[in-house]
Amino acid sequence: MSRNTAQWLAKPKLPPTHYADPAIYSDPALFDEEKAKIFRKVWWLACHESELPNPGDFRTYHHPGDAELVMVRGDDMKVRTFFNICPHRGNLLVYTPSGSVKNFVCIFHQWAFNVRGDCVDIPREKPGYQERVCKADLGLKEVRTEVGFGGFVWVNLDDNAPSLRSEIGAALDYMLPELEAEPLQTFWYYQARLKTNFKLIHDTNSEFYHDYLHVYNRITGMLKPDSGYFQRKYTPFPNGHASVGSMVVSYDSYKSTGRSELGWPHLPPQGWKLVDLFPCITINLRTSVLRIDTYIPIAPNDVILEFRALGLKSDTPEIRRQREKDAAVIWSPFGRNLHEDLLASSGQGIAMAKGSQPMYVLQAREEDATIHDEVGMRHYLAEWSRRMGRSSADPYATERVGARAA
């Protein structure tokens, strides 16, 4: 039976943990609050160390907390991160997403900074500034940086945030043997900018009930009783992270996969492990390829998705070609699954845009934390609610209480 407006907008008769107010996906004020309370507080995966292998190599990163950053490997091989801004007049220091420098030299007035962030040259310093301004006081702004969990470069804008290890806790322990078996290397990096909310696209990694979207996953897993598909379990960890248990993927069941027998050190043959990190990082090891999703929220309905594929640094050209081919089957912009995930998430962004009168979003499936249980989304939104000081099912309750008190 179809519903009238009142019925459509009524809260579901479920515990508030089992549905979300759609405003959390579209309200600009809540998005600004997410920036302050989440994006500027957590550790973000900014790149992989293989993207800056030599002293002077750099990568840029648009931080979700609205900061332009540059990660650079120092002459001491340490990776440091700085605001990508010249402290003189606020110009970008580097304009390209990667490169190699001895010093960063601002194009505007040729101020120069070494790869440790020290200001090393100010043209005509003494005639202009005399003793009033000193190079030693004009270094770059450094950002907390840690390299770990498989050689990834993590950054945090909050000087007082807990350590990376403390924030991740044991969530990645399940994948550490695979992540740290040997040095990794990024072989794909690309972006996709979508008109949707970052939490909606992250959901596609937090719940697998949506495998009904993917014929590939149905054929190679869901419809295979021996695959262990329905036995995969979510394991929630503190701080909103979760892992998804492995299974045996039957790649041969899908025509034109072109997949090989190639695997990954320590991962069982045809295995698949996945870890979601709050607020929008996914580490996804599927048999022969490690895929990393990192999302950069720009606005409530605007997100830049970053996709990386990694292999082993020791790969021969033949093995690397096969890893690329394996990745391409489902994960390239032409891949079987990724296109479907992005279509669905974009559809949610369109249908639930602000002012569209969307209904409450359900995450109510309970199946003993197995693969079609929506516990991953519930766990995620519980952490979101904790950090925001708002219930994801009723985000404006605080204002209502305040209004009544006034």
Added chain:
Amino acid sequence: MTVNRTEVEELVYETCLKLDEKDWKGFLDLCDEKFNYRVSAYAPEIRNDMTWLDRDRAEVEEFIGMLPKHNTDPNPLTRHAQVWKVKMAGDRADVVSSLQVYRTALNGGATELFAVGKYYDTVALDGGRPRLLARHVKLDTRDLGWGTHLPL
């Protein structure tokens, strides 16, 4: 019978028409039995070439055959190629064409640019008619939004 440059150019344009029409059989009829299809892009972020598709003819046929079972963007693509170079030598021709791909929304009909790049085609000239032996689509565009399942 000798294949001339005009026939080679028309082959490139004909492949675009067949792909635009989603006439997969018609497209494959223009391809050699040893056809290979590849899509790649260079990522300045990691200073590396990325191969996003690499398929032989059998894999392309199976890939196309599975399309109806997938959820694919229904908005049609239009390919515009302009042949720049044709180098004919013996029974082969190497052809370079610029490529623009547009996407037109079924709802409302607005057209937007989807991708730009180049076709690097190898054309077989023997047998009396030109056939596409290999197509390498080198994309300049890397952000393809929600992407596509369709060959460009």
